[in-house]
Amino acid sequence: MRKVLIGFTAILFVIMTPFHSFSQSAPPSEGGVLPKISLPVPQDQAYQQYLGLKGGGTFLIPQIKAKVVIVQIFSMYCPHCQKDAPVANEFFSKLLKDGKLKDNIKLIGIGAGNSDFEIDFFRKQYGIKFPLFSDGDFSIHKILGEVRTPYFIAIKIGKNGTHKVVYSKLGGINDPDEFLKIVKKISGF
Amino acid sequence: MIKNIKYIISVFAVAVMVSPAFGLSDAYKDNIYNPGELKPVDSVLNVKEGDTAPDFTLPSLSGERISLSDFRGKKNVVISFIPAAWTPVCSDQWPGYNLARSFFDENDAILLGITVDNIPTLYAWTNQMGKLWFPVLSDFWPHGGVADLYGVLRTSGVTERALFVIDKEGIIRYAVVGDINKRPELGALVIELRKLKSK
Numbered sequence: 034m035r036k037v038l039i040g041f042t043a044i045l046f047v048i049m050t051p052f053h054s055f056s057q058s059a060p061p062s063e064g065g066v067l068p069k070i071s072l073p074v075p076q077d078q079a080y081q082q083y084l085g086l087k088g089g090g091t092f093l094i095p096q097i098k099a100k101v102v103i104v105q106i107f108s109m110y111c112p113h114c115q116k117d118a119p120v121a122n123e124f125f126s127k128l129l130k131d132g133k134l135k136d137n138i139k140l141i142g143i144g145a146g147n148s149d150f151e152i153d154f155f156r157k158q159y160g161i162k163f164p165l166f167s168d169g170d171f172s173i174h175k176i177l178g179e180v181r182t183p184y185f186i187a188i189k190i191g192k193n194g195t196h197k198v199v200y201s202k203l204g205g206i207n208d209p210d211e212f213l214k215i216v217k218k219i220s221g222f
Numbered sequence: 223m224i225k226n227i228k229y230i231i232s233v234f235a236v237a238v239m240v241s242p243a244f245g246l247s248d249a250y251k252d253n254i255y256n257p258g259e260l261k262p263v264d265s266v267l268n269v270k271e272g273d274t275a276p277d278f279t280l281p282s283l284s285g286e287r288i289s290l291s292d293f294r295g296k297k298n299v300v301i302s303f304i305p306a307a308w309t310p311v312c313s314d315q316w317p318g319y320n321l322a323r324s325f326f327d328e329n330d331a332i333l334l335g336i337t338v339d340n341i342p343t344l345y346a347w348t349n350q351m352g353k354l355w356f357p358v359l360s361d362f363w364p365h366g367g368v369a370d371l372y373g374v375l376r377t378s379g380v381t382e383r384a385l386f387v388i389d390k391e392g393i394i395r396y397a398v399v400g401d402i403n404k405r406p407e408l409g410a411l412v413i414e415l416r417k418l419k420s421k
Contacts, residue, residue, distance in 0.1 A: 110314035110405065111247030112352050115321055150409030151318075158321060169407075181248040203248055 060178035060186075061198045067104075067188050068176045070094055072143075072166050080164040084139065095188060095196040099139040101220045103200075106177060106184040108145050109155040114183045117205030118159040124209040125163050133222060141166065145174040145182060187219060249350050250313055257309055262401040265382055268373030271397050275299075275388045278368040280336065280359040283344055288334070288357050290388070298331035298418050299388040300411070303369060305380040307339040307347035311405050315383075316358075317351045322408055326356075329415040331387075334359055338366045338381055374399060387414045 061067050071091045075081055085098020094102055105121060107114040121142075128134050142165040144152045152167045168174055177186075180203060187200035199219040206212045269276065279289040293299050302319065304312040316335055319326075326333055333356035337344065340362040348358055361368045361381070369375040374382040385406060387396035396414040400406045 108247065108314065109321060109408075110318035112249040112317045112350070113247050115317065115352075146314075146405065148407050148409060150407065150412070154322065154408065158324075183248065 058176065058178050060180045060184070061201045063198050063201050065198050066196060067094055067186065067198055070143075070173050070176060072141075075164055077164075084141075084164060094141075095190050095194065097139050097141070097190075098136075100137040100190055101139070101199070101216070102188050102190065103138065103140045103216065104186045104188075105140065105142040106145055106174070106180055106182055106186070107142055107155075108182050109147050109151045109158075111182045113205055117183050117207070118155070118161065120206045120209055121163075122159060122161060124206050124212055125161075127209055127213055134217070137222065138216060138220060139163075143168050143173055146171050187216065189220065247314060247317070249317075250308075253308060253350075254310055254313055255308055257306075260402050262403065263382060263399050264376040264378070264402075265399070266373055267397060267399060268371065269386075269394055269397060271394050273394050274392050275386065275394050276371045277392075278371065280361055280368060281341060282360070283341060283348065283358045286357075288359060290334075291392070293332060293390075294392050295390055298329060298390055298415070299386075300326065300331055300333045300415070301372075301384075301386040301388065302333060302335050303372070303374050303381040303384040303386075304335065304337055305376070305383060305402055307337060307343050311383070311403065312337070313347070313350075315405050316348070316354065318405075318408060319356065320351060320354050322412075323355050325408075325412045325415055329419050330390075331415055331418070332356065336361050336368065336381070338362055338369060338375075338379065376402075385411060387411075387418065389418055 058068070071093060073091055074086045074089055075084070081087060086092055094104065125140050128138055128140060140163045142163065144155065144165060144167050146169065147155070147167050148169045149167045152165045155161070156165055183205045184203050185200060186198060188196045189199045190196045275290060277289060277291045279287050282288045290299065302315070304315055306312060319333055335356060335358045338361045341360050344358055344360055348354055366375040366379060366381065369381040372386070374384040376382060382399045383402045383406065384399045385396070386394055389395050395418060
């Protein structure tokens, strides 16, 4: 019986190896594609309109109505994310004020390990206007290679629905004007 | 046979659950030691809700010695025991409470953060978090004396990840020892703080 159990344990770990590889995946690389991340369609009408989504259910990030989507991975518990929050707001305002970029470059945030309550608190605390999504169980964070925070990823969406990661870097926005220049460059605007 | 099934289930659970997932701020760069997955709870509480909270006096980062009884009749107190400096989950928990000060103020509460680390270690570690609004106390010597008093000292010598909410009369209103591997959700603590106001 002991031999059977040892054999079973060995087989089980072999079977589980792909799950481990999945949870310990690398951060998205520039030139590659974003792993499938399913997010709930926000209930807030203004967010639905901003993202070009309707109804309930879930959506994938490349389904957002934009040419480029910037994804901020943050946590309300992260001191650098707290410091960068007003800077991210300023960057978002600059995007909205630019007639050319407003409808083409969209910004969302995903709170790694943050509950809905924590996301809501963070949003109110800093007056964040762009959509934030919770990732309370770190499942998205795992898919994204357990990046440190804050981390920014940008994807460029093609006309046929394909997409490509054009930016994937650790660190905050720090300087909204500089970041805007980078975003314009990688977006081709 | 039942013993064998239990063994198989536990092996499967470990295979699924062992994962290094934690949210880690870049504020700490590569200075965080990851102890891996630990036994969720490794002590037995010596106190319960409704008990008078045992008094204690500990040195704080500011140089003062702070006693729980200093707040009797003046402030509600939240005690946050966290296991160790320079470890993943602990390094995020207090910066979150630092941001969430309004919830403590609204409910007339002070937060006391306690670890078994010594003052110089706590100084270096908390400096990475920005300026903390709450006192940070060292339960270094006699090692883990206050943690042991409350029943949250683990066999390895670090504390549990535990929260105690104590009202102005010194009565424990909420006592929770969470899974050491997970950060407690802020909303649950806020609910307990709001209960104090409604009493």
